[in-house]
Amino acid sequence: MSPAAYAVLDLDAVQHNLAKVRSCAPGAKVMALVKANGYGHGMLRIAEALHNTDAFAVARADEGIRLRKAGLKNRIAVLEGFICAAEVNDLLEYQLEPVLHSFSQLEILEARKEQEALTVWLKIDTGMNRLGFKAKDFSAVYERLKRCAIVRQPVNLMTHLANADDKNDDMTLKQILQFNQTVAAYPGQRSIANSAGILGWPQSLTDWVRPGVMLYGISPFPDSTGQELGLKPVMSLHSRLIAVKQIEAGETVGYGGRWMCDKSTALGVVAIGYGDGYPRYANTGTPVLVNGKRVPLIGRVSMDMITVDLATQPDAKPGDKVTLWGEGLPVEEIALGAETIPYALVCGITQRVQIIEN
Numbered sequence: 001m002s003p004a005a006y007a008v009l010d011l012d013a014v015q016h017n018l019a020k021v022r023s024c025a026p027g028a029k030v031m032a033l034v035k036a037n038g039y040g041h042g043m044l045r046i047a048e049a050l051h052n053t054d055a056f057a058v059a060r061a062d063e064g065i066r067l068r069k070a071g072l073k074n075r076i077a078v079l080e081g082f083i084c085a086a087e088v089n090d091l092l093e094y095q096l097e098p099v100l101h102s103f104s105q106l107e108i109l110e111a112r113k114e115q116e117a118l119t120v121w122l123k124i125d126t127g128m129n130r131l132g133f134k135a136k137d138f139s140a141v142y143e144r145l146k147r148c149a150i151v152r153q154p155v156n157l158m159t160h161l162a163n164a165d166d167k168n169d170d171m172t173l174k175q176i177l178q179f180n181q182t183v184a185a186y187p188g189q190r191s192i193a194n195s196a197g198i199l200g201w202p203q204s205l206t207d208w209v210r211p212g213v214m215l216y217g218i219s220p221f222p223d224s225t226g227q228e229l230g231l232k233p234v235m236s237l238h239s240r241l242i243a244v245k246q247i248e249a250g251e252t253v254g255y256g257g258r259w260m261c262d263k264s265t266a267l268g269v270v271a272i273g274y275g276d277g278y279p280r281y282a283n284t285g286t287p288v289l290v291n292g293k294r295v296p297l298i299g300r301v302s303m304d305m306i307t308v309d310l311a312t313q314p315d316a317k318p319g320d321k322v323t324l325w326g327e328g329l330p331v332e333e334i335a336l337g338a339e340t341i342p343y344a345l346v347c348g349i350t351q352r353v354q355i356i357e358n
């Protein structure tokens with residue numbers, strides 16, 4: 001029997017999505033984002049499925065070390081860089097490529113004696129205001145890095161887009177312009193585009209692209225699904241009905257009695273809840289597939305169970321298959337119903353969910 005809550009991963013879809021990246025950004029090298037456990041899909045299995053990418057990117061050094069220990073030979077960028085000298089030792093040992101974004105990192109590198117041992121990505125903050133040097137500091141930082149023995153020359157140059165998922169926001173073009181002007185006179189490979197850049201902003205395409213969510217078949221835009229963009233969803237989350245019962249008008253369902261029945265109906269109880277990563281704030285009406293057909297979620301999501309209205313499916317019975325997102329039900333739509341983003345849904349799958357590779 002299949003486990004109660006399980007996620008089926010279509011690993012062939014990952015290659016399809018990588019091919020889509022390459023067709024949108026012909027000639028660009030691809031740095032595939034596998035941070036946060038491969039957006040919840042399992043970092044190592046996704047990295048293996050992406051064996052032919054030009055590089056991986058992770059947020060933290062420990063993620064990169066896990067990739068190396070698993071035997072992956074591709075280049076690996078570490079987006080949060082490092083904060084102390086001991087971490088530089090790890091980066092050297094495992095040949096990881098840190099993003100440089102602060103003066104304290106620069107000082108740590110200036111104190112090192114190794115020769116051309118570390119490939120680095122110099123990050124410019126063009127408006128995200130998270131990590132990166134301001135444009136006004138760029139040339140001074142670049143010159144100091146040029147004199148760092150440990151750094152392989154020329155350094156790679158990058159920035160990150162803050163609002164590329166909004167195709168009407170001119171901030172993106174301003175960021176691209178500021179980046180291009182800042183680095184214009186300097187050698188080094190450039191990288192700007194995340195998924196939204198790759199799919200929506202051709203001006204952001206340059207030597208390297210950095211797709212994340214689109215590799216998992218998910219749209220970076222709030223108004224479209226991955227499928228509409230020619231992507232294939234990788235994760236489908238499933239469970240099953242464990243009880244079906246009749247409830248009468250005036251009865252309430254679940255904690256807090258948040259949903260009251262206005263006419264008698266069949267109620268289904270599904271073995272999935274926030275303890276599996278199904279979103280606690282999914283609203284009544286969020287779609288769920290029972291035997292491939294849509295029914296609405298009703299009442300509060302609890303830790304282990306949700307309840308659905310089976311009025312349109314009088315024959316549904318315990319053991320029937322339920323799909324929470326993925327195959328036939330875009331995760332983007334569930335994110336809208338739960339007032340979150342699809343990134344957070346797939347990242348949030350918990351250990352209890354059994355993974356089945358397909």
Ligand SMILES: *Cc1c(COP(=O)(O)O)cnc(C)c1O
Binds near residue numbers: 193210211212213
């Ligand atoms: C996560 C991340 C990406 C990928 O973003 P997506 O929206 O998932 O494509 C690219 N660049 C940086 C710096 C990131 O942190």
